[in-house]
Amino acid sequence: MSLLSAENVSVTLGAQPVLRDVSLSLDPAEIVTIVGPNGSGKSTLLRTLLGIVPVEAGRVRRAPRLRLGYVPQKLALDPTLPLPVGRFLSLPHRRSAADIGAVLARVGLPGVERRMLSGLSGGQMQRVLLARALLANPQAILMDEPTQGLDQPGEAAFYRLLEEVRQETGAAVLMVSHDLHVVMAASDRVVCLNGHVCCEGAPRVVSNAPEYRALFGEGTRGALALYRHHHNHDHDGCDHA
Structure with missing residues (x-):
């Protein structure tokens, strides 16, 4: 089916x-x-x-x-917004540090939880968006x-x-x-x-x-x-x- x-x-x-x-x-x-x-x-x-x-x-x-998981074409974010990757992945549903760490490692970005979204490259941002989708299993x-x-x-x-x-x-x-x-x-x-x-x-x-x-x-x-x-x-x- x-x-x-x-x-x-x-x-x-x-x-x-x-x-x-x-x-x-x-x-x-x-x-x-x-x-x-x-x-x-x-x-x-x-x-x-x-x-x-x-x-x-x-x-x-x-x-x-x-x-369903969704990865948008791009994220409309204020570049001046001080939003760390880990915090972003906890929106709108709170996620454990262990789950966030595991999914970031899965997409090839281990240890970036404290990095600001605004400082990521295009490829890193797409991997973070994929990680966010994967958190919903x-x-x-x-x-x-x-x-x-x-x-x-x-x-x-x-x-x-x-x-x-x-x-x-x-x-x-x-x-x-x-x-x-x-x-x-x-x-x-x-x-x-x-x-x-x-x-x-x-x-x-x-x-x-x-x-x-x-x-x-x-x-x-x-x-x-x-x-x-x-x-x-x-x-x-x-x-x-």
Whole structure:
């Protein structure tokens, strides 16, 4: 059974149709990435799945008592606010020092509890946001452009961390990304969105789909992989809209 799914979902913001008849599912321990051009509705779909944006038609289904973690694109924080990492991770629910220390070590940032958020690099901040999501012991983690602003080594390191987290915790990951090349190696399944689902399937299938190449160009075929790993399950189908 899917942890989370959209079934023929349509969304209009203001008078502007943003999503049209979109269906998508996330299964346990699966990494699914949503790609698409700017304005294709990627972030809106994520917010709809989170229940932040209401659906106009269709429905969103969640497994009973589903524990969700969320990693936003960025955090709107006053840079002058003296907020240590440990304190941030205790908001809004108080967490023990042991739990905070353990989750920071898990994301590769041991001992940063007393460092100020404002002093972190972009990559460190994304790892702290992932740590915050992991404190909820999530069954599924939703991420909006988690590596925006990172260089390629930083992107690859973050995706490797996600794979480790998935293997250790069994959490599924659904993320929106612009990092086409790395994403193709980091995902079990890719959903290409442009207001509707243009194409969906295993990365190697999607990268060869005419709908994908029409959006992103011929140069994306055989997308560059900074690392590769093998998955136990592979979706070979590409669903054409």
